[in-house]
Amino acid sequence: MSINQLGEFVSLSFMAIALGMDAFSVSLGMGMQRMRLKRIALIGVIIGLFHIIMPFIGMLLGQAISERIGYLTIIFGGSLLIIIGAQMVFSAFNREAIKIVQPIGMGLFFFALSVSFDSFSVGLSLGMSGVKTVIALLLFGSASMVLTWSGLLLGKKVHGLFGVYSEILGGSILFAFGLNVLFG
Template identity: 25%
Template sequence: MNPVATLFLAFAMSTDAFAAAIGKGATLHRPHWREALRTGIIFGVIEALTPLVGWFIGRAAAQHVSAWDHWIAFTLLFVLGARMVFNSFSVKEAEETKPAAHSFWLLALTGFATSIDAMAVGAGLAFVNVNIYSTAAAIGLATTLMVTIGVLLGRVIGHVVGRRAELAGGVVLIGIGCAILAEHLQLF
């Protein structure tokens, strides 16, 4: 795979994480650039590791990965999104009640949910003459960049939409999960 194709693949793989990051940034109380970078690094590392895992699994049995990856991604994103939607209707109204940062585990789970497709891509790349390590690194770096920008963009969007930011973020996660499922079930 040439460098241009790798670059396009890397940014294509980071789009789900970017959308989720906007939702995450919108639910935070004025996220600082350090929190945006922290979130970007967590997502980026996970997004870089999953194609490697997929590649190794793909060497053994690619058809098994593609049979269930979309269901896992859909379930995780739907549950996380539903939790955000539910929380958006809770009693807390003030901007000051928003957290300054998300927990590592919540970010890791969201990062994993948005990177399941990267595992399937890694499995597919097992059958192509590609340097999986440089490809995975490119995917991780692109995701780090896009998620960091997404959290900061979510800060602006969160300020504009106010208390409905968490609702919007949850709907985005559910939408991403549904889109992944629909794409794999070939509904579009």
């Protein structure tokens, strides 16, 4: 492995961790809902797959449309996180409320999509740089999967400590993260 290849691998590794930190932060809040370990494992795998698929699509589209679509994905992803967070806080106060977004079915799809939008934008810019696509995608997917599992498991532990208030805390984290995505 040459110095250039090693440098590219280290850079991609740091980028993968940075992209996965979104998934960790959001998963920390989502993990405060009651979930089984089987569900946590599935969520991590799905988030990892989305962190492979989204940058791959971005790489295919290339940098030509990066500036136009990149802004829209940030608005959509941030708005979705705000809605999920607000719904979690609302349902903590109203126990009869039907949970709008659960990390199952379409809810899991929207959850995975919202935390992987940034990797789509990164893929747009990487598509023109000639980076090793397979290595980048595997690093992005594995880092986000492990960080998602970590966030969900840590959130599950916190839920055990704080009970009902953990859902308010989790929703607040998602809401704040969504605001940060939009305005940060």
